[in-house]
């Protein structure tokens with residue numbers, strides 16, 4: 001159980017939550033992905049998907065220690081945080097990191113999101129022990145046998161360490177952090193809220209090189225992006241990608257499975273499925289994320305996996321009940 005890297009999707013929608021009959025298959029919660037690396041829980045973004053995740057985590061008997069990473073601080077990535085139950089449990093330890101101009105920026109924004117005028121409970125009312133810090137993209141976040149900390153370099157660490165590198169993308173209004181989470185030679189890249197462009201984001205391709213799983217923004221259909229979808233203006237420059245753009249990065253970076261993420265809130269399940277089909281024609285190992293979708297990466301190395309190329313994966317799909 002603790003010997004694998006597990007990815008579970010709790011919120012896959014972009015912009016705003018979309019409950020209703022038309023979004024039952026993929027789900028309507030906003031961005032939240034859980035990564036479990038050998039028993040350590042890392043949470044990517046706190047959209048409304050973090051609310052059901054929090055309820056699940058709160059059922060655990062042992063005191064919780066959790067690492068929460070914000071890609072950026074747009075509403076759809078923070079709006080679930082005030083309802084995150086573990087943050088109200090006193091013996092929980094929460095390590096929270098994200099972007100920001102000064103080390104305090106992230107804390108100030110989260111405080112503002114729960115100011116007396118906007119929410120009945122403040123950050124202080126969340127009784128978990130919290131470390132909240134904006135980190136530079138040049139820093140590395142580490143979680144090993146000692147603790148969770150920010151270091152200068154990912155070199156010389158224990159093989160058991162979860163190592164998180166950051167790439168700051170400017171292909172989204174205000175910028176966004178893209179994270180690469182590595183553990184025991186396996187790696188997942190979380191690249192939400194980023195827009196592809198002609199000639200490709202070469203820095204992102206280098207950052208995602210040979211990742212076992214690439215989670216990439218794929219909010220728009222090609223027609224929508226170009227302004228050819230009836231009733232929708234062009235979304236060029238909005239900071240989100242098409243499925244084809246996501247495939248381009250996966251292909252160039254020679255990643256393992258590509259997971260399309262941050263589905264447009266106006267899209268029905270059929271439209272999201274159509275995006276998945278588009279992607280699979282370009283990059284066959286593609287899948288549209290849905291709530292409850294799990295990927296498990298087996299740590300068992302094969303002789304082939306020791307080389308420079310893609311690592312062998314043992315991917316299992318588990319439906320939520």
Ligand SMILES: [Zn+2]
Pocket residue numbers: 014015031074076077193262
């Ligand atoms: Zn977003």
Ligand SMILES: [Zn+2]
Pocket residue numbers: 072074172193
């Ligand atoms: Zn955004």
